[in-house]
Amino acid sequence: MSEDVGETASSAKVIAVCGKGGVGKTTISALISRLLYEDGRGKVLVVDADPAVGLGMALNRFPERTVNDVRKEIIGSVRERSTDSVDLAASVDYKMMEIVMDSGNLGFLSVGRPEEEGCYCQLNTLLREAIESLSAHFEVTLIDAEAGVEQINRRVMRSVTHLLLVSDTALKAVRVAESIRKVAADAVNYSKMGLLVNRARDEEEALHLSSRSDLPLLGWIPEDETVREFDSEARSFLELPSCPALEAVRSSVLQSGFLSG
Amino acid sequence: MGLFDQPLAEIRDYIDGKYGEGSAQEFPFTPVIPRAEGAQVILSEDTGLELGNPGMPSRTLLLWDAGESVRDGRITLVGPDFPAASASSLPFAQILMVGGDFSDEYDCYRDLRDATYNVRLRGFMTRVFPGRQSIWCRVSKEALAGGFSAQVLGSSLIQALKKLDFVRSVEVLFVTSSREEVEELSGPADKVLDIVEALIKMYEEMNFDCEECEYVDVCDEVVELRQIRDKLKAEREGDE
Numbered sequence: 001m002s003e004d005v006g007e008t009a010s011s012a013k014v015i016a017v018c019g020k021g022g023v024g025k026t027t028i029s030a031l032i033s034r035l036l037y038e039d040g041r042g043k044v045l046v047v048d049a050d051p052a053v054g055l056g057m058a059l060n061r062f063p064e065r066t067v068n069d070v071r072k073e074i075i076g077s078v079r080e081r082s083t084d085s086v087d088l089a090a091s092v093d094y095k096m097m098e099i100v101m102d103s104g105n106l107g108f109l110s111v112g113r114p115e116e117e118g119c120y121c122q123l124n125t126l127l128r129e130a131i132e133s134l135s136a137h138f139e140v141t142l143i144d145a146e147a148g149v150e151q152i153n154r155r156v157m158r159s160v161t162h163l164l165l166v167s168d169t170a171l172k173a174v175r176v177a178e179s180i181r182k183v184a185a186d187a188v189n190y191s192k193m194g195l196l197v198n199r200a201r202d203e204e205e206a207l208h209l210s211s212r213s214d215l216p217l218l219g220w221i222p223e224d225e226t227v228r229e230f231d232s233e234a235r236s237f238l239e240l241p242s243c244p245a246l247e248a249v250r251s252s253v254l255q256s257g258f259l260s261g
Numbered sequence: 262m263g264l265f266d267q268p269l270a271e272i273r274d275y276i277d278g279k280y281g282e283g284s285a286q287e288f289p290f291t292p293v294i295p296r297a298e299g300a301q302v303i304l305s306e307d308t309g310l311e312l313g314n315p316g317m318p319s320r321t322l323l324l325w326d327a328g329e330s331v332r333d334g335r336i337t338l339v340g341p342d343f344p345a346a347s348a349s350s351l352p353f354a355q356i357l358m359v360g361g362d363f364s365d366e367y368d369c370y371r372d373l374r375d376a377t378y379n380v381r382l383r384g385f386m387t388r389v390f391p392g393r394q395s396i397w398c399r400v401s402k403e404a405l406a407g408g409f410s411a412q413v414l415g416s417s418l419i420q421a422l423k424k425l426d427f428v429r430s431v432e433v434l435f436v437t438s439s440r441e442e443v444e445e446l447s448g449p450a451d452k453v454l455d456i457v458e459a460l461i462k463m464y465e466e467m468n469f470d471c472e473e474c475e476y477v478d479v480c481d482e483v484v485e486l487r488q489i490r491d492k493l494k495a496e497r498e499g500d501e
Binding site (some may be wrong): 043077080081082083084086087090091093094095097098100102103104105107134137138 | 301302304305306315371374375378386388389390391392395397458459461462465466476
């Protein structure tokens with residue numbers, strides 16, 4: 001079950017994985033990436049928007065440069081040379097394409113550490129637009145978001161079409177997911193939204209938790225020994241074999257009305 | 262006299278030299294049916310040929326001339342044509358020379374540039390980094406198999422530029438042969454970059470204090486820039 005709040009203009013799907021810190025957003029993002037990798041759905045852009053850059057580690061993608069590096073490089077080049085807004089936008093597009101690490105149908109982009117001080121509103125807008133414009137050419141864009149509501153507040157995820165709220169079994173995590181939904185209702189033009197309960201014992205536990213919230217429940221993800229092993233060995237989740245957690249994400253997110261509807 | 266007389270002359274010498282050596286081939290302009298799409302993203306696995314990858318030398322130049330130096334409709338290629346390339350990645354230069362009537366140099370520059378940026382071809386991805394004059398293109402495997410060539414790209418660019426009412430003629434030079442032959446264009450390319458940046462600075466900043474300006478040497482060398490500066494300064498003083 002997911003909440004459908006209308007169609008967006010583009011057919012490209014932009015999924016943002018959001019939730020309280022520590023609930024397993026990055027693991028869920030890595031599992032979704034694994035399912036979308038070479039699955040015939042077309043080009044997929046995976047964006048690691050969490051400054052902790054955990055998704056890159058989970059997928060064994062270690063880009064030399066991030067969006068924030070591009071930002072610094074552009075600021076440096078503008079200080080050195082005269083340019084106008086059209087050339088500035090072209091430069092941002094060039095550098096964004098340069099930092100996409102691609103393998104098969106999957107492109108990977110890391111946003112990097114928080115921005116340095118200083119007001120570069122025009123450039124920040126261009127960077128956001130460049131990510132949006134880039135993602136428009138991928139059938140699916142998956143964003144592993146920073147914990148909490150900050151990125152939603154900054155409207156960096158304005159183009160999100162699918163809001164995937166992740167919680168663990170703590171009620172506090174569900175409350176944070178509700179807060180994110182409230183903020184997103186004003187800041188993001190999403191069309192689908194739902195809650196995924198991570199590390200649940202069983203369906204009953206997930207249902208009990210969701211009964212205490214008005215967030216539509218997409219499904220629940222069990223603790224999984226294979227996932228734990230891949231995590232502890234720092235193996236790429238793109239090589240993860242079929243396992244209960246992976247199959248739970250497949251049925252809850254990919255095969256449910258959330259993404260395929 | 263025009264803004265780009267010197268670099269144009271150097272590029273003309275380059276082209277004539279390559280024809281003289283027998284290393285250049287000429288294609289005529291052939292009308293292209295536009296199959297426009299947005300600025301595409303072609304991933305590595307779908308790429309048949311990469312031109313000017315960021316790890317390779319590349320140059321993109323746009324020059325204009327009010328005189329008769331531009332040989333309308335001529336597309337010159339130095340190096341292998343795209344479908345015949347034996348490597349999957351080649352260095353790349355794309356030089357566009359435009360003849361016409363340029364009453365306001367900066368407006369014309371922006372119109373010409375925007376026309377080239379807006380050329381969208383199916384199976385062809387292009388990105389430019391103007392501050393370095395870099396150009397990076399990917400031709401998809403499908404487009405390459407379908408015969409996407411220098412003639413198709415050159416004709417598309419000519420067609421787009423000639424839609425502008427002040428453009429009379431367009432000539433295109435592509436270089437795909439070697440790092441060295443792309444870098445041979447560095448001399449005129451650096452001059453073009455300096456001139457364009459000085460032009461942008463004048464119009465964007467409207468600051469006419471030559472003593473403070475880092476482009477004063479460029480204006481000393483290119484008389485037309487100083488004339489544009491004097492015209493702009495007079496217009497501004499007239500407004501005040």
